[in-house]
Amino acid sequence: xxxxxxxxxxxxxxxxxxxxxxxxxxxxxxxxxxxxxxxxxxxxxxxxxxxxxxxxxxxxxxxxxxxxxxxxxxxxxxxxxxxxxxxxxxxxxxxxxxxxxxxxxxxxxxxxxxxxxxxxxxxxxxxxxxxxxxxxxxxxxxxxxxxxxxxxxxxxxxxxxxxxxxxxxxxxxxxxxxxxxxxxxxxxxxxxxxxxxxxxxxxxxxxxxxxxxxxxxxxxxxxxxxxxxxxxxxxxxxxxxxxxxxxxxxxxxxxxxxxxxxxxxxxxxxxxxxxxxxxxxxxxxxxxxxxxxxxxxxxxxxxxxxxxxxxxxxxxxx
Numbered sequence: 310x311x312x313x314x315x316x317x318x319x320x321x322x323x324x325x326x327x328x329x330x331x332x333x334x335x336x337x338x339x340x341x342x343x344x345x346x347x348x349x350x351x352x353x354x355x356x357x358x359x360x361x362x363x364x365x366x367x368x369x370x371x372x373x374x375x376x377x378x379x380x381x382x383x384x385x386x387x388x389x390x391x392x393x394x395x396x397x398x399x400x401x402x403x404x405x406x407x408x409x410x411x412x413x414x415x416x417x418x419x420x421x422x423x424x425x426x427x428x429x430x431x432x433x434x435x436x437x438x439x440x441x442x443x444x445x446x447x448x449x450x451x452x453x454x455x456x457x458x459x460x461x462x463x464x465x466x467x468x469x470x471x472x473x474x475x476x477x478x479x480x481x482x483x484x485x486x487x488x489x490x491x492x493x494x495x496x497x498x499x500x501x502x503x504x505x506x507x508x509x510x511x512x513x514x515x516x517x518x519x520x521x522x523x524x525x526x527x528x529x530x531x532x533x534x535x536x537x538x539x540x541x542x543x544x545x546x547x548x549x550x551x552x553x554x555x556x557x558x559x560x561x562x563x564x565x566x567x568x569x570x571x572x573x574x575x576x577x578x579x580x581x582x583x584x585x586x587x588x589x590x591x592x593x594x595x596x597x598x599x600x601x602x603x604x605x606x607x608x609x610x611x612x613x614x615x616x617x618x619x620x621x622x623x624x625x626x627x
Contacts, residue, residue, distance in 0.1 A: 315506055316517055317380040322418050324425050327411040328369040335368055335406055342447050348391055350461035356384050359463040362429045365447040371429045385411045386571050394596050417509030426467055427486045428498050453482050531569050531583055537622035538565045550585050563598040564615055566591050
């Protein structure tokens with residue numbers, strides 16, 4: 310079950326959107342938005358990327374992210390998995406919260422950075438939630454206006470692109486954001502999610518393709534991960550997919566599920582179907598091994614070693 314490739318270019322900017330499954334809500338109270346903010350902050354501390362803009366809508370989020378050495382896929386998988394687990398536990402839900410994989414577009418900064426600031430911050434206005442973006446709490450707009458401070462947000466870089474003087478930059482930003490976007494501008498930004506993974510002119514696209522230090526998201530399939538895990542853990546595939554409750558098989562399923570979900574972006578539903586389990590069981594396995602490794606450096610070391618062995622055998626350097 311290979312996934313479409315994504316470009317990973319350290320230092321580059323991505324417009325990211327994650328939507329609720331079947332358009333359903335992903336936020337049910339103010340506490341949920343606060344928890345998403347906490348997870349974004351923890352992700353920045355762990356993966357050393359920057360978030361230049363955000364907007365939390367009722368059933369989706371928009372982010373303008375500048376990545377470092379860690380791929381966007383790992384950043385977003387960590388975020389969506391941890392947030393989904395929290396919401397499912399809190400509200401007694403089961404199954405997928407987000408609609409498949411997150412969507413992302415690698416953008417040409419000089420052309421699209423300004424436009425994305427406006428597009429992201431004007432989402433509540435276009436949705437008729439408010440008539441002015443500063444009246445909407447769950448976006449970074451007021452951080453750019455210097456009306457509040459969000460520790461994990463990076464607004465200084467964006468403002469510096471308007472003017473070197475901070476007060477002048479804020480004034481220019483404020484007038485720019487409320488300038489009405491043309492239908493063509495909106496369509497171009499939206500269409501990018503449907504047509505490709507890079508938004509820029511031909512020269513920008515060719516430069517991206519020609520760079521020899523670009524990493525491509527791993528297209529491993531579940532079968533390859535299982536076969537590699539069987540070799541590393543010295544266990545048969547038949548035992549892994551059997552209905553028995555062997556501790557060794559359960560541990561193998563945990564390792565396989567976490568690698569498949571976090572590294573190869575394979576859905577919990579597909580993993581569950583292949584391993585002859587239900588989605589809630591696989592989700593629980595992933596959650597438990599994730600928390601064990603997160604809370605114990607020794608457990609983390611064991612998992613990292615197993616993960617590296619499995620991916621190496623499966624033909625990946627991810």
